[in-house]
Amino acid sequence: MTNKHVGERRVDEPTGTETVGHEWDGIEELDTPMPRWWLIAFYISILWAAAYVVLYPAWPLVSQATEGVLGWSSRAQLAEEIAKADESKAAVLAALADVPIERLPEDSDLMRQAVAGGRAAFKVNCVQCHGAGAAGGNGYPNLNDDDWLWGGDLQAIEATIIAGIRQPGNEQTRVSQMPGFGGGLLTPEEIGQVADHVLSLSGKSRPNPRGAELFATNCAVCHGDNGRGKREVGAPNLADAIWLYGGKKEDVVKQITSPRHGAMPAWHGRLDPVTIKMLAAYVHSLGGGEDLVEVATGAAAKSDDES
Amino acid sequence: MTSHSPILPEERPRASLYEKRRGVYPQKIDGRFRRLKWLVMLVTLGIYYGVPWIRWDRGPYAPDQAVLIDLAGRRFYMFGIEIWPHEFYFVAGLLIMAGIGLFLVTSAVGRAWCGYSCPQTVWTDLFQHIDRFVDGDRNAQVRLAKAPWGPKKIFKRALKWSIYLLVGFWTGGAWIMYFADAPTLVRDFWSGEAAPVAYITVAILTATTVTLGGFMREQVCIYMCPWPRIQSAMMDEKSLTVTYKHWRGEPRGSLKQSKAKPDLFGACIDCNQCVAVCPTGIDIREGPQIGCITCALCIDACDRVMAEIGRPRGLIDYATLEDCEREQAGEAPRPAWKTLLRPRTIIYSLVWLGVGLGLLFALGARTHVGISVAQDRNPPFMLMSDGSVRNAYTVNLRNMQSRPRQMQLKLEGLPGAVMWTDEMRRDDAVRELVRSAPADSVETLRVYVVAEPGTDEQEFAFTVTTLGDQPETDTSEARFAAPEE
Numbered sequence: 001m002t003n004k005h006v007g008e009r010r011v012d013e014p015t016g017t018e019t020v021g022h023e024w025d026g027i028e029e030l031d032t033p034m035p036r037w038w039l040i041a042f043y044i045s046i047l048w049a050a051a052y053v054v055l056y057p058a059w060p061l062v063s064q065a066t067e068g069v070l071g072w073s074s075r076a077q078l079a080e081e082i083a084k085a086d087e088s089k090a091a092v093l094a095a096l097a098d099v100p101i102e103r104l105p106e107d108s109d110l111m112r113q114a115v116a117g118g119r120a121a122f123k124v125n126c127v128q129c130h131g132a133g134a135a136g137g138n139g140y141p142n143l144n145d146d147d148w149l150w151g152g153d154l155q156a157i158e159a160t161i162i163a164g165i166r167q168p169g170n171e172q173t174r175v176s177q178m179p180g181f182g183g184g185l186l187t188p189e190e191i192g193q194v195a196d197h198v199l200s201l202s203g204k205s206r207p208n209p210r211g212a213e214l215f216a217t218n219c220a221v222c223h224g225d226n227g228r229g230k231r232e233v234g235a236p237n238l239a240d241a242i243w244l245y246g247g248k249k250e251d252v253v254k255q256i257t258s259p260r261h262g263a264m265p266a267w268h269g270r271l272d273p274v275t276i277k278m279l280a281a282y283v284h285s286l287g288g289g290e291d292l293v294e295v296a297t298g299a300a301a302k303s304d305d306e307s
Numbered sequence: 308m309t310s311h312s313p314i315l316p317e318e319r320p321r322a323s324l325y326e327k328r329r330g331v332y333p334q335k336i337d338g339r340f341r342r343l344k345w346l347v348m349l350v351t352l353g354i355y356y357g358v359p360w361i362r363w364d365r366g367p368y369a370p371d372q373a374v375l376i377d378l379a380g381r382r383f384y385m386f387g388i389e390i391w392p393h394e395f396y397f398v399a400g401l402l403i404m405a406g407i408g409l410f411l412v413t414s415a416v417g418r419a420w421c422g423y424s425c426p427q428t429v430w431t432d433l434f435q436h437i438d439r440f441v442d443g444d445r446n447a448q449v450r451l452a453k454a455p456w457g458p459k460k461i462f463k464r465a466l467k468w469s470i471y472l473l474v475g476f477w478t479g480g481a482w483i484m485y486f487a488d489a490p491t492l493v494r495d496f497w498s499g500e501a502a503p504v505a506y507i508t509v510a511i512l513t514a515t516t517v518t519l520g521g522f523m524r525e526q527v528c529i530y531m532c533p534w535p536r537i538q539s540a541m542m543d544e545k546s547l548t549v550t551y552k553h554w555r556g557e558p559r560g561s562l563k564q565s566k567a568k569p570d571l572f573g574a575c576i577d578c579n580q581c582v583a584v585c586p587t588g589i590d591i592r593e594g595p596q597i598g599c600i601t602c603a604l605c606i607d608a609c610d611r612v613m614a615e616i617g618r619p620r621g622l623i624d625y626a627t628l629e630d631c632e633r634e635q636a637g638e639a640p641r642p643a644w645k646t647l648l649r650p651r652t653i654i655y656s657l658v659w660l661g662v663g664l665g666l667l668f669a670l671g672a673r674t675h676v677g678i679s680v681a682q683d684r685n686p687p688f689m690l691m692s693d694g695s696v697r698n699a700y701t702v703n704l705r706n707m708q709s710r711p712r713q714m715q716l717k718l719e720g721l722p723g724a725v726m727w728t729d730e731m732r733r734d735d736a737v738r739e740l741v742r743s744a745p746a747d748s749v750e751t752l753r754v755y756v757v758a759e760p761g762t763d764e765q766e767f768a769f770t771v772t773t774l775g776d777q778p779e780t781d782t783s784e785a786r787f788a789a790p791e792e
Contacts, residue, residue, distance in 0.1 A: 132685055
């Protein structure tokens with residue numbers, strides 16, 4: 001050993017071991033030999049590392065790492081695991097494809113699976129507008145409550161997802177158009193009176209007789225005499241506590257003067273029917289879902305939404 | 308160290324940096340500590356191999372194995388006690404007691420854990436008995452180790468290592484019995500139907516048992532185990548340790564010499580019996596050292612020799628550092644109770660006892676019903692079309708008894724509010740509802756609570772009460788969120 005303290009090395013009497021010549025405050029370091037098995041274990045771990053470098057991706061190069069002779073990659077492993085997961089879901093998905101949505105609640109286990117699948121699909125496709133908790137926002141309907149623009153039973157929700165809302169070129173899409181009353185149909189004063197009447201329907205304002213008159217003439221055809229809306233035309237219920245574009249008077253005035261109309265993509269063709277079914281089940285499960293009415297009204301009422 | 312030792316001459320050949328393990332071939336010995344070791348070995352191995360086979364009737368809904376760690380089911384069964392994951396502090400408490408117990412034992416009787424009940428010691432002891440069974444006693448073992456490979460040696464080694472493997476396999480096999488129903492697992496294991504993890508665990512434990520117990524042995528204690536280091540820091544001048552009483556024994560001389568000139572020699576006749584029987588291959592006469600696990604077999608060996616030559620026993624003996632000094636000064640040793648009862652051991656005992664009593668109290672006071680409530684955060688509340696406010700909660704009802712029970716869930720506070728679950732219609736909303744909870748399981752409910760328009764944000768509580776005999780109850784505080792206006 002080329003140690004400059006080499007001259008100071010000596011044999012420690014009680015142990016019979018050499019010292020290495022280092023000393024700190026009278027405490028000296030003994031040169032106790034390592035056990036041989038330790039050395040063997042060390043060589044084994046070097047061999048292990050060498051084998052690992054050859055077998056697995058190891059050396060980082062400019063654009064990617066060395067590939068390793070086993071050809072393993074985390075991406076391929078993930079793909080394999082996803083494929084395996086898809087395979088394990090195949091039976092449930094097939095069952096979901098077979099069952100018409102109105103029969104889905106009869107099989108509570110399948111329903112649970114559908115809700116779980118819908119929850120995952122919702123996070124990918126729907127949260128951008130409706131929010132992670134499906135609580136919506138100004139102009140984007142809240143899907144948790146019991147107020148539905150186009151109907152809140154399973155069939156209606158599914159129909160809304162399939163065809164979307166106000167999608168040009170889609171014949172099935174749900175369309176409604178409220179005229180802007182600010183373009184000369186009503187004066188700003190009259191619009192204010194109508195707004196007062198509308199707010200009075202839910203007790204947020206005092207009754208306004210002139211407004212009620214104007215409402216009967218201009219609005220009742222879609223929103224109904226009592227302002228409770230008509231789902232066939234997607235006219236919102238104005239007598240409840242829920243407002244899609246805000247429930248203050250200026251919000252209501254703004255909406256009467258020049259209405260905004262939300263749009264929702266038609267998901268048919270973008271998502272497969274089973275995913276749409278699962279999404280409908282999930283949205284229905286959020287706490288405001290309505291029961292199916294036995295006397296089906298043909299092209300049933302549709303989407304959720306508030307006014 | 309001693310500054311007068313000789314400076315190494317430059318030309319002195321250096322020892323290798325790495326040293327081959329020196330074989331340890333402990334000689335057979337009998338004596339009171341050997342018999343104590345036999346007893347401890349019998350008890351510890353008996354517990355280890357036997358406990359999974361004890362049955363314990365828990366009714367039709369729970370396993371009938373007395374000690375079972377059901378990882379898949381997240382349950383730990385120990386005789387009459389069943390621990391759920393959220394009660395893991397019981398296990399933590401037991402581990403704390405084990406830790407303090409080690410402190411207590413170390414401060415009172417030194418490395419008794421190392422010498423008698425450490426698994427490494429017990430299994431090493433077992434393997435050394437196998438060595439003696441196959442190869443014969445110390446001298447025969449040394450001879451065989453030195454002998455060239457021939458049919459006899461090959462046969463003996465093959466036989467010995469097969470027994471090693473068998474013991475290792477049995478050790479691993481016993482381990483997995485703690486994690487599944489033992490009789491079923493044995494059947495599945497041999498018919499190839501057990502889970503892969505069972506075979507893998509047995510393979511790994513067979514390998515570690517054979518390696519650590521069959522080949523590494525004292526190397527584990529000397530190089531790998533942290534406990535000897537911790538223990539040397541924990542021992543004090545009142546801790547018992549195996550001591551060679553050099554003031555009695557030195558200078559050594561053979562029996563013949565010391566008989567001829569009794570004035571010149573001490574009691575030690577340098578017969579090397581203490582070295583021959585040592586399972587870690589050390590010479591206790593060099594003083595306390597990390598390799599000494601205080602198994603006390605050298606005491607047995609020395610006592611026997613002293614008895615044979617008619618000298619008083621205890622040249623090597625358990626002694627405290629303090630007593631050694633007193634003995635050298637010619638004073639009588641302190642009584643054992645004075646050594647054992649001292650503030651340190653008393654405090655350890657009290658802490659140990661305190662933790663134990665606390666655990667027992669908690670165990671006795673715990674209920675077998677539980678409720679936990681998680682409120683939906685997004686959205687925190689929901690305005691309904693009639694102006695009422697709805698909050699959503701995920702409620703977990705824990706039925707920790709191994710029988711199905713009816714559970715009544717009740718709203719406490721929040722006047723006028725009602726609740727329903729996602730399996731009910733809102734029209735059927737109530738303030739208390741009854742659900743049946745299966746035995747030994749958690750029932751998860753999605754609960755909607757709706758309060759009248761204008762309800763302010765406030766605290767309330769969910770209460771669960773079991774119906775039927777031995778009703779139990781648990782409450783969880785919850786918050787009802789509402790719009791600000």
